[in-house]
Amino acid sequence: MSAPFDHVLLTRFSAVLHPDAPPPDEDWLYYRLxxxxxxxxxxxxxxxxxxPFEWLVLLDDRCTDTFRADVEELGRGAFTPLWSHAPFRRNTFAEPVARRCAAPYLISTRIDSDDAMAVDLMAAVQAQFAGQERMFVNFPRGVQVDRSGAVYRADILSSPFLSLIERRREGEAPLTVYAAKHARARGVAPLREVRAPVMWAQVLHGTNLSNIANGVRVHPRVVGERFRIDLGYDADVTGGSLLRAQAAQLGRLARLWAAHPGELTKAVEASVGTLRGTHERPQEAGAPTLTDRVQEWERDTRTRLRHGRWSATERANALLPVRERVVSGDLADVLARDRVVVLAEWSRGARVRGDAARAAQGWADAGFGVLVVAARDPWSRLRSSTVPGGVAVVRRPNTAYDFGSWAHALRTWPALAGKKLVVLTNDSLVGPLGPLDEVVRRIDASSADVWAATENRQPVEHLQSYLLAFRDGVLSRPPLRDFFAGVQPVGSKRDVVFTYELGLTRVVDAAGLRRDVGWTHAELGAPETVDLPLGVWRQLLDAGMPFVKRVLLTGPQFAPVRAAVEQELRGLADGAR
Known part of the structure; x- marks a missing residue:
């Protein structure tokens, strides 16, 4: 007798999560593999x-032939790779599942590619089948294993290991378990929380930033008892060593919960839900849990505190005396040049940020005078240091971000605005990774009044402000002169983008000035919606741009490409020596 249901296991390995996302780096792919x-x-x-069940694994097809062959070999007899670079949607798995499944009911289970399931999880899911019209099934009890091998208890309601039981409807594609984000599953169907032993394991590692150890340290024997995995873990910690480790983890949890009360309520709600035993939670779209309310309060509070700190800092910079002075270098030499770079820099440190100092050296080597405008709070020190010829460092109050530094320079030394060429740049760049010949060549090859290294089409077409050039005294003419004279403090970097970065392009266009970009989407083979310095950084380097954006090395969203960026930087730096 055939089974009344088909069962599929679904995994996103390297799915494309937003349009125009760059392909993951091969180092990251093998790290994840x-x-x-x-x-x-x-x-x-x-x-x-x-x-029997079938396992479908979704992967980005923009990978090397070697990686693809390795995955195909691993999949033989185990899983079916689905290769695509279409952006992932809630119904992405619906069509391939529908082609493979014909039973009256479907059970779909999800698992992340870096996690594990207990030996009986799939059987336990199937045991919950009772011909339900539609119901999610969750086993809240699991463990977490970190890179040190420590094992922690983890209780998660509506966890990332959900399953969905659904009755198939003729002529309709199945929903599958990805019909909703796991934490919001009850917006789609009722949810059964099933009391059971440890049923899953999350692996905590450097690029899995959404997971934190939010439970107590437990004896590692549970891993050997409930899982068949090759992952290394600390199986020998027992007795006094385990007690000391448990005490240390309790201290970490206390600090975590004090800093993030939402994590405490999440842990409490999950523990209470687990102790209730097997129970069903009704379908209820949008109903906030206690954790939702606490986390919303936490976000609002942090936003208010951040704005409060910013306001206090702004007031301090406006009211407290800050000696605007030349810290290093020969300012007269810089101002005597026809081609000048104004480099906006900020740091909490007492010295100019290293990347800004290297950029100043690079521009000076290219024949420019370089004015580094270092923004500091009144209580911060800024020490004098030796700088190359043609470079000067000046200090100003820490207000209005980069546009504030540029406006300060143009207001304090108005002769700058009339220079033959003025380059405005900032310390968001790492480099240069070689001579600036190609940057300078592209600037000089353009006859436009205003030049930018790149432009962005989101949210509207605009010149990106990390590297701008202004020709033949255009900054001294009323439209741009008035624009920079009107720069005022704003509340956030986002406000800077909307008020000043987008505003600059509006002023340029309204004044009928000619604008141009150094590297275009067409030249780099990128869709017009891509943010070029973030989405095609490697192509930019290959095309002669000797800088990369620092956020590629620091932003958690860029973890998949960080190793490749670091390797590329090392290679280019070695080649430049």
């Missing part, structure tokens, strides 16, 4: 007592 091979794959292969 290591966890897949050590944890996810063996745990799925070792399932016991379950009816």
């Amino acid at each position: 290591g966890f897949f091979v050590d944890a996810c794959l063996p745990s799925v292969r070792s399932q016991e007592g379950a009816r």
